[in-house]
Amino acid sequence: MKKRLRKKYHLREFQEPYFSIRFKYTGAPYPVEEDVFWDDFILNCIEANGLNCCGGASDHIWEMGAHSVDKSQSIEDQREAVRTWLESRSDVEEVSCGEFRDAWYDFPISLNDEMRKKPLQYFVQEVRKHAQSFYSDGDY
Numbered sequence: 402m403k404k405r406l407r408k409k410y411h412l413r414e415f416q417e418p419y420f421s422i423r424f425k426y427t428g429a430p431y432p433v434e435e436d437v438f439w440d441d442f443i444l445n446c447i448e449a450n451g452l453n454c455c456g457g458a459s460d461h462i463w464e465m466g467a468h469s470v471d472k473s474q475s476i477e478d479q480r481e482a483v484r485t486w487l488e489s490r491s492d493v494e495e496v497s498c499g500e501f502r503d504a505w506y507d508f509p510i511s512l513n514d515e516m517r518k519k520p521l522q523y524f525v526q527e528v529r530k531h532a533q534s535f536y537s538d539g540d541y
Contacts (some may be wrong), residue, residue: 411505418510426461428492438492439480446486450479450493462495467518468504476501486534 408415428438445455447467456465467483469476481499486499487496501510508527 411503416510417468417504418476418501419466419504420476421461421464421466421481422456423464423495423497423499424487424493426492427494428464445454448482449476450482452479452483459495
């Protein structure tokens with residue numbers, strides 16, 4: 402596959418891996434203390450490690466995805482830095498960082514041999530499989 406198409410479809414060297422972050426915030430529920438935690442999290446954990454993130458919360462359990470802005474850094478090291486930072490906090494419990502997934506297609510990043518040989522055909526096959534399961538569940 403030509404480089405132009407790999408870039409267009411975000412395949413191989415143009416994949417954008419991300420990982421999920423899940424934790425429970427157990428600190429003070431007051432707006433000022435919670436704002437201090439979030440400022441510290443964004444500045445000293447996310448931005449300091451060259452990441453972007455987005456997500457939401459339900460009952461003080463936060464779930465978000467983070468991807469690397471700085472491609473020169475190893476995303477494995479970035480994930481470990483986030484996990485370490487969250488586990489060192491006394492106001493955070495139940496920390497977990499998920500596996501690496503493709504930000505564009507939400508497939509696991511571990512590439513099998515078939516995807517390495519024919520990435521576009523593999524991608525189309527996976528999309529069809531997900532579409533068939535979506536329509537057979539009646540969720541449309």
